[in-house]
Amino acid sequence: MSLIVQKFGGSSVANAERVNNVARIVTDTYKKGNKVVVVVSAQGDTTDDLIEKQMEINPNASKRERDMLLAAGEQISISLLAMAIEKIGCPVVSLLGWQAGFKTTSAHTNARITRIDCERLKNELDHNNIVVVAGFQGITRYGDVSTLGRGGSDTSAVALACALHADLCQIYTDVEGVYTADPRKVPNAKKLSEISYDEMLELATLGAQVLHNRSVELAKKYNLELEVLSSLTCAPGTIVKEVSNVERMLISGVAKDADIARISVVGVPDEPGLAFKMFSKLAAKDVNIDIILQSIGRDGTKDIAFTCAKDKLNDAKEVINAFMPTLKAQKVVYDEDVAKVSIVGAGMESHSGFASKMFEALYNANINIQMISTSEIKISVLINTADADRAVAALHAKFFDQH
Numbered sequence: 001m002s003l004i005v006q007k008f009g010g011s012s013v014a015n016a017e018r019v020n021n022v023a024r025i026v027t028d029t030y031k032k033g034n035k036v037v038v039v040v041s042a043q044g045d046t047t048d049d050l051i052e053k054q055m056e057i058n059p060n061a062s063k064r065e066r067d068m069l070l071a072a073g074e075q076i077s078i079s080l081l082a083m084a085i086e087k088i089g090c091p092v093v094s095l096l097g098w099q100a101g102f103k104t105t106s107a108h109t110n111a112r113i114t115r116i117d118c119e120r121l122k123n124e125l126d127h128n129n130i131v132v133v134a135g136f137q138g139i140t141r142y143g144d145v146s147t148l149g150r151g152g153s154d155t156s157a158v159a160l161a162c163a164l165h166a167d168l169c170q171i172y173t174d175v176e177g178v179y180t181a182d183p184r185k186v187p188n189a190k191k192l193s194e195i196s197y198d199e200m201l202e203l204a205t206l207g208a209q210v211l212h213n214r215s216v217e218l219a220k221k222y223n224l225e226l227e228v229l230s231s232l233t234c235a236p237g238t239i240v241k242e243v244s245n246v247e248r249m250l251i252s253g254v255a256k257d258a259d260i261a262r263i264s265v266v267g268v269p270d271e272p273g274l275a276f277k278m279f280s281k282l283a284a285k286d287v288n289i290d291i292i293l294q295s296i297g298r299d300g301t302k303d304i305a306f307t308c309a310k311d312k313l314n315d316a317k318e319v320i321n322a323f324m325p326t327l328k329a330q331k332v333v334y335d336e337d338v339a340k341v342s343i344v345g346a347g348m349e350s351h352s353g354f355a356s357k358m359f360e361a362l363y364n365a366n367i368n369i370q371m372i373s374t375s376e377i378k379i380s381v382l383i384n385t386a387d388a389d390r391a392v393a394a395l396h397a398k399f400f401d402q403h
Contacts, residue, residue: 007157023084042073063108074134102138151212177238250347267330
């Protein structure tokens, strides 16, 4: 008997037919003698619809009240799935995040899990119940409902699997695994049979929407093997684990992230400490900075450009506007019309020439590069949003179609 945690995304439970399909997958797993915990996201576009309702009422609503609203989405999907499982004839109970023992920080709309009190879950499993848990949510030490940010249901599932010492964690989505690029945009993208934690973490962080980066961090930390597969077909998925085969592709994927903005602080006095003060104030406001580019000083000034998530742009503007008297910059330029395109692969650590190949592919596609960022296993470039899909296609053709 194994303990299996299964997570189903919003598209997997988008309508009645798909909810019933998920119920069949879950009960088939249960009937094989396994203990099953299921983590579910809100149905389809429910979260977006709830955000739209909030915008109609109060675009500047407090983050606490936004969490109260958004947590309703998962409550609907867990109860509907539990009803579908009941109909099949299997014992089941649905639990909200706080009922399942998720304790989080108080950073509303982007909370982090601090611990999971598994007593209730273990009790339900001991009574041979299938347990359906609301992903994406928990409770703060003040007793307030919190949410984990976009993609938080993946993190809920992996955290539960780690806390319960599960034998397997399966992440069901609407694609059949992890591909070398988004198969909806690049028709000849190839499915990977396996990928390392580090490569998956880079791809997730860089915009590949198959897994949330925090869930991959957790899986790596606890050495939990993940399987990414489709709830709509029976095809084998992609295994995410510590080290994949030695004989493998040097590049494992091309990713795009259009959910970013660039901030250019022009004409900053070329003196020590200003960059430190600005970035520490941004960090205090929970604005995560990605690519940073600082120009060579001229005429006693320098330019600092950096990127952050689009949904953090207003927070960043607030910080920089308040800091302007100290910063003494000539001007600040904000640009939301940018996208980051990246190539990822463990092969970069031991092989050369990837950057030149990448830049050649973009040059041949007549795509201008605005900023560049590298790590041991990735190269990212910032380009215009309008060029992003063409860039992904050009890079995929360069690195994968020639093999």
